[in-house]
Amino acid sequence: MPSPHLTRDDAATRSTLLTVRAYDVHLDLTGAQVEGATTFGTVSEIHFDCVEPGAATFVDFLGASVEEVELNGRSLPVADVVDGQRVRLPDLAARNTVRVRATGLYSRSGEGLHRFVDPADGRVYLYTQNEPADCCRWIPVFEQPDLKARFTLHVDAPADWVVRGNGAETGAEPSVGGAVRHFATTEPLSTYLVAVLAGPYHAVEAQHTVTTADGPLPVPLAMFCRASLAEHLDADRIADVTRAGLDFYHERFGFPYPFGKYDQAFVPEYNLGAMENPGLVTFTEAFVFRTEATEAQVQARANVIMHEMAHMWFGDLVTMRWWDDLWLKESFADFMGSASLADTGLYPGAWVTFANRRKAWAYVQDALPTTHPIVADIVDLDAAKQNFDGITYAKGASVLKQLVAFVGRDVFDAAARAYFREHAWGNTTLADFLAALSEASGRDMGAWAAAWLQTSGISTLSVERTSTGARVHQDGWDPAIGAAMTRPHALAVGVYAEEDGAGGGPGALGPARRRLRRVASAPVELASASVDVDLPVAVDAPLILPNDGDLTYATVDLDPRSLTTALERIEDVDDEMARTICWSALWTMTRDARLPAERFVTTVARAGAAETDDGVRQMLFTQALTAVTRYAPPSTRAELLSVLLDALAALVRSTGSLTFARLFTAVAAHGGGQDDLLRSLVATDAAASSGTTASSGLLASLAANQDLRWAALVALAARDAVGHDVIEAELQRDPTATGRRHALTARSARPGTDAKREVWESVTGDRDLSNELVSAALRGFALIDATTAEPFVEPYFASLTAWWNERSIEMATRLVRGLFPPVQDAVPGQDPPEHPLVRRSARWLSEHEEAPAALRRIVIEEQDSLVRALRAQSAG
Numbered sequence: 092m093p094s095p096h097l098t099r100d101d102a103a104t105r106s107t108l109l110t111v112r113a114y115d116v117h118l119d120l121t122g123a124q125v126e127g128a129t130t131f132g133t134v135s136e137i138h139f140d141c142v143e144p145g146a147a148t149f150v151d152f153l154g155a156s157v158e159e160v161e162l163n164g165r166s167l168p169v170a171d172v173v174d175g176q177r178v179r180l181p182d183l184a185a186r187n188t189v190r191v192r193a194t195g196l197y198s199r200s201g202e203g204l205h206r207f208v209d210p211a212d213g214r215v216y217l218y219t220q221n222e223p224a225d226c227c228r229w230i231p232v233f234e235q236p237d238l239k240a241r242f243t244l245h246v247d248a249p250a251d252w253v254v255r256g257n258g259a260e261t262g263a264e265p266s267v268g269g270a271v272r273h274f275a276t277t278e279p280l281s282t283y284l285v286a287v288l289a290g291p292y293h294a295v296e297a298q299h300t301v302t303t304a305d306g307p308l309p310v311p312l313a314m315f316c317r318a319s320l321a322e323h324l325d326a327d328r329i330a331d332v333t334r335a336g337l338d339f340y341h342e343r344f345g346f347p348y349p350f351g352k353y354d355q356a357f358v359p360e361y362n363l364g365a366m367e368n369p370g371l372v373t374f375t376e377a378f379v380f381r382t383e384a385t386e387a388q389v390q391a392r393a394n395v396i397m398h399e400m401a402h403m404w405f406g407d408l409v410t411m412r413w414w415d416d417l418w419l420k421e422s423f424a425d426f427m428g429s430a431s432l433a434d435t436g437l438y439p440g441a442w443v444t445f446a447n448r449r450k451a452w453a454y455v456q457d458a459l460p461t462t463h464p465i466v467a468d469i470v471d472l473d474a475a476k477q478n479f480d481g482i483t484y485a486k487g488a489s490v491l492k493q494l495v496a497f498v499g500r501d502v503f504d505a506a507a508r509a510y511f512r513e514h515a516w517g518n519t520t521l522a523d524f525l526a527a528l529s530e531a532s533g534r535d536m537g538a539w540a541a542a543w544l545q546t547s548g549i550s551t552l553s554v555e556r557t558s559t560g561a562r563v564h565q566d567g568w569d570p571a572i573g574a575a576m577t578r579p580h581a582l583a584v585g586v587y588a589e590e591d592g593a594g595g596g597p598g599a600l601g602p603a604r605r606r607l608r609r610v611a612s613a614p615v616e617l618a619s620a621s622v623d624v625d626l627p628v629a630v631d632a633p634l635i636l637p638n639d640g641d642l643t644y645a646t647v648d649l650d651p652r653s654l655t656t657a658l659e660r661i662e663d664v665d666d667e668m669a670r671t672i673c674w675s676a677l678w679t680m681t682r683d684a685r686l687p688a689e690r691f692v693t694t695v696a697r698a699g700a701a702e703t704d705d706g707v708r709q710m711l712f713t714q715a716l717t718a719v720t721r722y723a724p725p726s727t728r729a730e731l732l733s734v735l736l737d738a739l740a741a742l743v744r745s746t747g748s749l750t751f752a753r754l755f756t757a758v759a760a761h762g763g764g765q766d767d768l769l770r771s772l773v774a775t776d777a778a779a780s781s782g783t784t785a786s787s788g789l790l791a792s793l794a795a796n797q798d799l800r801w802a803a804l805v806a807l808a809a810r811d812a813v814g815h816d817v818i819e820a821e822l823q824r825d826p827t828a829t830g831r832r833h834a835l836t837a838r839s840a841r842p843g844t845d846a847k848r849e850v851w852e853s854v855t856g857d858r859d860l861s862n863e864l865v866s867a868a869l870r871g872f873a874l875i876d877a878t879t880a881e882p883f884v885e886p887y888f889a890s891l892t893a894w895w896n897e898r899s900i901e902m903a904t905r906l907v908r909g910l911f912p913p914v915q916d917a918v919p920g921q922d923p924p925e926h927p928l929v930r931r932s933a934r935w936l937s938e939h940e941e942a943p944a945a946l947r948r949i950v951i952e953e954q955d956s957l958v959r960a961l962r963a964q965s966a967g
């Protein structure tokens with residue numbers, strides 16, 4: 092069922108007309124445990140005022156049916172007032188009460204009230220997910236962020252279940268089907284933030300007391316996961332991060348945590364990393380590590396915990412008026428996620444991870460033709476849904492990092508404190524934050540905001556060596572308006588050389604490698620196209636880095652000498668952040684067809700493993716795999732795949748590292764040799780790896796990791812090296828929700844048109860397949876070569892509109908992205924836009940100009956990525 096099509100204009104009209112005071116909501120979840128249950132009861136009583144008595148409005152509800160509508164004591168005929176997903180309310184009074192009794196549908200797509208049956212024990216779990224506008228799938232509401240109201244929830248559910256809401260439980264009483272729990276009335280909340288968790292969840296409780304200016308503030312903590320995952324929930328470690336975060340945000344924001352308790356629930360089949368429901372944060376249960384986790388995974392989880400906690404202030408306490416200003420919460424939370432990890436000392440290298448991973452996401456998105464300003468133009472909810480992207484999150488966070496470099500951290504914090512004080516429990520726009528920032532900094536920040544928040548595209552920084560130092564240039568192009576742009580950058584230019592200042596050179600390579608250290612770093616204010624920096628030491632240095640320390644948001648073009656240094660001896664650079672900027676520059680050049688993919692791949696194969704940050708290592712090898720599969724010319728692809736695979740195989744054998752083993756299986760799914768190593772990762776007994784070497788011991792311990800076993804099986808299936816029976820046997824060994832998902836990926840990975848057609852029919856035809864299982868199948872399907880994919884090209888373009896119209900936006904998005912035909916081989920001498928697949932995609936776009944903008948956006952982005960790949964293949 093499609094999402095509600097509320098437009099910005101509808102929302103503005105409604106919020107001019109109404110003030111919503113309170114909701115009283117009754118949910119009947121007593122039938123949830125019945126096998127195959129599809130519906131539940133929901134009653135919403137809304138108290139609201141209207142400035143124009145006699146006017147009409149509507150409540151949003153998207154469910155099975157509406158049974159009863161009563162407005163101001165008068166019953167309205169359901170057949171007359173229910174119109175699709177709107178319940179029309181005519182002839183309003185100044186003060187109104189509407190009561191809607193309805194039947195909701197349990198979700199299988201992760202939107203609304205999701206119902207999940209645990210294959211491990213048959214137990215039923217429920218949770219809600221609303222953003223941007225799915226509260227109306229389980230409560231009849233005025234679905235828009237600026238109609239905040241107090242919510243009081245009553246939930247009737249099986250008596251032995253755990254039930255949580257945004258507010259604390261205030262009481263319970265027995266009911267026919269179990270027990271009714273009553274929850275405390277909340278502070279004013281936007282509808283997208285209302286949440287319920289219900290099921291036989293495993294719970295761990297803890298406590299924290301924050302020291303505030305007004306004295307100690309106790310915050311009860313609780314963590315939840317499915318019962319079958321209980322033994323894997325490392326609640327102590329999660330609570331430690333949570334406590335550090337609460338202390339950190341109190342110190343920086345100067346506004347006490349406003350939502351009482353702090354629950355964190357890890358839930359199944361979750362569509363995103365996490366959601367900042369006030370007092371009841373929900374997370375993907377991928378963060379409950381059932382097998383050994385990599386350092387990068389543990390750090391990523393800590394980052395998400397901090398990100399969601401930042402939202403308690405940026406987003407929940409003060410909320411954007413409409414989705415145009417989504418950045419007012421997401422950019423800030425993304426920035427705070429890394430800032431908190433770095434400043435609390437939990438992960439001192441958090442900004443390196445950010446530079447490497449989050450910024451890479453932003454640079455990719457910001458080069459697409461669909462990019463947009465950080466402050467976006469969001470006309471309706473479909474557009475809102477698409478806007479949770481690399482611009483709103485990662486670019487926004489990068490620009491806030493630049494803002495801190497520009498005005499200073501004290502000014503930034505003072506602005507945030509004033510903003511919370513002034514707008515607590517309200518809604519804001521860019522203007523409100525700018526006012527606080529201008530006040531705190533004592534200068535007009537309008538020009539800064541116009542240059543950074545209201546333009547699109549990436550600035551590129553480069554350095555030209557001069558007789559006295561360096562000249563820093565910026566180039567920028569705003570693809571949204573098709574014009575050049577210049578931004579004010581506060582940055583640093585760093586110079587790296589051997590300690591004695593000598594340049595070194597090829598002779599420095601060898602057993603006694605000489606490290607390259609930062610010998611100078613000059614702060615630069617770059618407000619125009621270029622600026623000269625007096626930096627004599629730079630004249631003859633092996634490496635000069637604009638954006639040293641990664642203060643600003645810009646890609647870097649290395650000068651020829653620095654490029655040679657980066658390619659030949661990046662591992663000699665002492666500073667982790669400096670290496671990250673070099674890697675980023677190499678990757679950008681590869682994607683832009685200015686560096687042959689081969690150079691990137693061989694550099695990663697040689698030096699990637701020397702990186703100290705686990706997340707960075709993972710990212711580099713993943714980028715190298717993309718370089719092989721998309722950007723390398725067909726003639727070199729097989730050889731480069733082997734280079735990468737062999738490098739990883741050697742690392743797995745010598746270190747037993749889980750990170751390298753995971754990367755090895757991901758690369759192996761695309762072919763190459765190393766069959767023996769793959770098989771030893773799924774060995775079921777000691778005999779298969781019974782050697783006496785240290786290496787075989789390391790392999791045996793890896794083969795005990797169930798998730799890694801699945802990854803190796805997927806690779807073997809993609810190579811057609813295992814049959815159904817092996818996959819089924821593994822599923823017997825691991826009959827869990829995760830096992831079921833992996834098994835589906837493995838089955839879907841099998842090559843050949845018949846196998847792929849089976850997957851196609853299942854993901855496009857089986858409406859009972861949940862969000863997570865659809866994605867699991869698509870991951871396997873994606874391991875397909877261009878020839879096998881050929882018969883699916885026409886059905887793909889023929890089905891797009893139907894998918895979009897008939898499925899929820901979440902499910903449709905997965906299909907449209909996941910089934911876009913794979914990258915094909917560039918034809919020598921042919922301009923990429925002339926390639927048959929590009930032409931086919933362009934034809935669909937020209938024949939469907941009226942198609943929903945959100946659907947067109949995905950096709951445009953996929954087509955652009957394809958053209959980029961074809962161009963890069965020609966760069967070799």
Ligand SMILES: [Zn+2]
Nearest residue numbers: 398402421424
């Ligand atoms: Zn967020």
